[in-house]
Amino acid sequence: MRTKGVLILIVALMLFGCNQDEIKENSKIRENNDMNLMPIPKEVNLTNNKFYINEDFKLSVDGKIGEMVTTNSTRFLRRLAGRTGLFLDQDFITKNSNDKSAELQILSKGLGKVKLNVDESYSLEVSEKGIQLSANNENGIIYGLETLLQLLNSDEEGYYFTSCKIEDEPRFPWRGLMIDVSRHCYPVNVIKRNIDAMLATKMNVLHLHLSEDQGFRVESKVYPKLHEMGSDGLYFTQNQIKEIIEYAKVRGIRVYPEFDMPSHSTAWFIGYPKLSSKDTVYSIERTWGIQNPAMNPASEYTYQFLDKFIGEMAQLFPDEYFHIGGDENNGIHWKDNKNIQKYMKENGIKDKHELQTKFNQRILKILTKYNKKMVGWDEILQPEMPNNIVIQSWRGKKAMIEAAKKGYTAILSNGYYIDLFWDTERHYLNDPVLENENLSPEVEKNILGGEVTSWAEFTTTENVDSRIWPRTAAIAERFWSPRDVKNVDDMYRRLEMVSFHLEELGLTHLTNREMGMRRLTNNENTNSLENLINVIESIEGYTRHKREGLKKYLQQSPLTRLIDISYSDAPVARKIRKATDEYLSGKNSALYFTDNSEEYLKYELKKLSENHKKLKPIIDNSPILKEIEQLSENVSIVAKIGLEAINSDKKYSKSQKEKLLKILEKAKEPIAEFENRIIPAVEKLIKNSVKE
Numbered sequence: 001m002r003t004k005g006v007l008i009l010i011v012a013l014m015l016f017g018c019n020q021d022e023i024k025e026n027s028k029i030r031e032n033n034d035m036n037l038m039p040i041p042k043e044v045n046l047t048n049n050k051f052y053i054n055e056d057f058k059l060s061v062d063g064k065i066g067e068m069v070t071t072n073s074t075r076f077l078r079r080l081a082g083r084t085g086l087f088l089d090q091d092f093i094t095k096n097s098n099d100k101s102a103e104l105q106i107l108s109k110g111l112g113k114v115k116l117n118v119d120e121s122y123s124l125e126v127s128e129k130g131i132q133l134s135a136n137n138e139n140g141i142i143y144g145l146e147t148l149l150q151l152l153n154s155d156e157e158g159y160y161f162t163s164c165k166i167e168d169e170p171r172f173p174w175r176g177l178m179i180d181v182s183r184h185c186y187p188v189n190v191i192k193r194n195i196d197a198m199l200a201t202k203m204n205v206l207h208l209h210l211s212e213d214q215g216f217r218v219e220s221k222v223y224p225k226l227h228e229m230g231s232d233g234l235y236f237t238q239n240q241i242k243e244i245i246e247y248a249k250v251r252g253i254r255v256y257p258e259f260d261m262p263s264h265s266t267a268w269f270i271g272y273p274k275l276s277s278k279d280t281v282y283s284i285e286r287t288w289g290i291q292n293p294a295m296n297p298a299s300e301y302t303y304q305f306l307d308k309f310i311g312e313m314a315q316l317f318p319d320e321y322f323h324i325g326g327d328e329n330n331g332i333h334w335k336d337n338k339n340i341q342k343y344m345k346e347n348g349i350k351d352k353h354e355l356q357t358k359f360n361q362r363i364l365k366i367l368t369k370y371n372k373k374m375v376g377w378d379e380i381l382q383p384e385m386p387n388n389i390v391i392q393s394w395r396g397k398k399a400m401i402e403a404a405k406k407g408y409t410a411i412l413s414n415g416y417y418i419d420l421f422w423d424t425e426r427h428y429l430n431d432p433v434l435e436n437e438n439l440s441p442e443v444e445k446n447i448l449g450g451e452v453t454s455w456a457e458f459t460t461t462e463n464v465d466s467r468i469w470p471r472t473a474a475i476a477e478r479f480w481s482p483r484d485v486k487n488v489d490d491m492y493r494r495l496e497m498v499s500f501h502l503e504e505l506g507l508t509h510l511t512n513r514e515m516g517m518r519r520l521t522n523n524e525n526t527n528s529l530e531n532l533i534n535v536i537e538s539i540e541g542y543t544r545h546k547r548e549g550l551k552k553y554l555q556q557s558p559l560t561r562l563i564d565i566s567y568s569d570a571p572v573a574r575k576i577r578k579a580t581d582e583y584l585s586g587k588n589s590a591l592y593f594t595d596n597s598e599e600y601l602k603y604e605l606k607k608l609s610e611n612h613k614k615l616k617p618i619i620d621n622s623p624i625l626k627e628i629e630q631l632s633e634n635v636s637i638v639a640k641i642g643l644e645a646i647n648s649d650k651k652y653s654k655s656q657k658e659k660l661l662k663i664l665e666k667a668k669e670p671i672a673e674f675e676n677r678i679i680p681a682v683e684k685l686i687k688n689s690v691k692e
């Protein structure tokens with residue numbers, strides 16, 4: 001009784017000393033939900049029990065065990081200890097344990113492989129008595145371990161795994177992430193932490209976009225001027241590539257290269273201008289967009305060069321697939337080159353598409369010689385190409401369906417362009433094969449899966465994680481989970497859990513934003529800037545590239561402004577929009593940290609309406625923030641309008657409504673490349689507040 005009394009006193013003192021608002025916001029609702037899995041398994045049954053763990057917890061690995069299981073079961077132990085603070089004594093796992101007393105029994109029936117179509121299934125059972133994880137091979141085991149970590153939860157009694165029975169396997173065998181390391185290049189470490197995040201979300205293909213107009217990013221011993229002259233010294237050595245491939249392999253992830261040709265290829269020509277279609281002096285391209293330089297398809301030199309180069313890279317990258325790009329060749333340098341035009345006439349080639357197909361056919365021969373299968377962007381899909389190539393569909397899903405119907409294997413990237421800054425929901429609901437597409441099972445089988453594409457015009461070592469994660473985890477679920485897993489609210493709830501767990505892998509997607517705000521405010525209090533960034537989003541699409549009337553972006557431009565730490569799903573704006581819909585539909589249920597949606601709306605809108613006053617002095621002392629001053633003011637004005645609309649009790653006249661909507665219309669204009677994402681909610685609130 002006495003300790004209880006002291007405790008109450010301490011808690012009361014703590015409450016007394018704290019601002020009530022802080023308490024509210026800091027206590028993220030723990031929705032007491034044990035279902036935090038992402039991707040959701042094929043079959044999952046939570047069985048309403050808990051397996052509590054203590055410092056005696058051990059795992060035992062048995063069966064066919066290689067590095068995949070030893071490395072990842074050791075990682076599992078360290079992550080488990082890290083999350084719980086339990087001093088788990090078990091040392092590095094290096095061989096079969098055969099310890100029947102261990103709480104976690106792991107049985108792998110086969111060694112792991114990093115190959116398309118490998119069996120990745122696993123079975124996991126957590127009961128009060130213990131945990132069984134088994135799989136036909138190591139690939140399944142490492143996914144089961146990730147699932148198990150997502151089942152870790154806690155209550156007053158301690159840490160526990162939620163008991164369950166899971167039978168899991170992926171819907172698609174190709175679950176990829178393309179990282180463009182050409183527009184901006186990152187250290188090996190950045191790639192490694194993204195590989196860890198890929199395993200955590202059960203992705204299995206890393207596609208490295210290694211050459212571009214703006215950079216050639218891999219060491220070539222055969223043609224050293226490629227990386228020496230085409231990279232500003234920022235490239236991966238062959239040893240580093242091997243290190244990345246090995247790191248990924250242990251995590252069940254294939255790594256395959258893309259060398260974009262014949263276009264997007266300026267960086268090759270700086271050292272080897274003879275490869276190009278225009279006789280000129282080349283330098284690294286510093287602007288973005290489609291460029292004219294292209295390889296010369298009418299010259300034997302090109303094929304001799306590519307034969308040797310591909311031979312070298314085919315050895316470096318053991319994966320059976322090899323991406324040749326093939327996108328966005330505007331044909332201008334081909335048209336301007338007399339020899340190329342003559343070659344076309346002599347060979348009856350009528351346009352640039354046919355010429356590119358001829359080029360691709362030659363490249364295909366080279367790839368085949370080195371036992372590689374060709375992957376290319378959907379431009380390479382031409383009737384003359386054989387169907388043992390993989391089409392990566394980026395311009396539209398139709399091309400992928402068409403390709404699959406013609407017997408080509410295909411992967412979808414259209415809809416997974418995360419540099420377009422769509423809401424996660426839009427990517428998430430983009431299914432590679434919708435039910436109503438009515439594809440035959442044979443055609444559906446040709447659709448291997450998809451790839452998220454992380455293009456790097458606006459990414460740096462600092463912000464790249466926040467551009468890829470957490471949205472990619474939701475897309476990874478699309479690639480893994482059954483088609484009918486598509487509850488958007490639940491996806492956002494689980495995504496928040498996944499997102500913060502990714503931090504333990506060294507991902508900087510959350511800390512980067514905090515660091516960026518500190519820099520922007522010159523180490524002032526960042527609360528008001530955070531309130532703002534939580535409701536504004538980067539403009540969607542590629543409008544950032546255009547910047548009418550503003551300075552154009554170059555490769556060397558700073559990517560440290562507020563826009564570079566922006567959200568594509570501003571979390572508070574999204575919650576305000578949801579709360580508004582609930583409030584207006586009369587649901588008014590308990591939402592977020594409040595008892596009902598009206599209370600939540602009033603709380604957030606009031607805070608935002610007062611925010612500009614707090615942020616203004618900081619902006620005044622941070623010239624780099626000057627560009628968002630009007631935006632900050634607008635957000636406060638719009639929030640105030642929303643708050644008044646809720647309080648108006650349906651008193652607005654039609655003309656008042658029109659006046660307010662006009663103000664909102666004006667506030668929709670992007671400022672500093674941002675959009676104010678509470679406007680849709682406030683519009684609804686006004687429309688609801690008009691006299692009948």
Ligand code: ACM
Pocket residue numbers: 327328377394
């Ligand atoms: C592409 O986005 N140009 C493949």
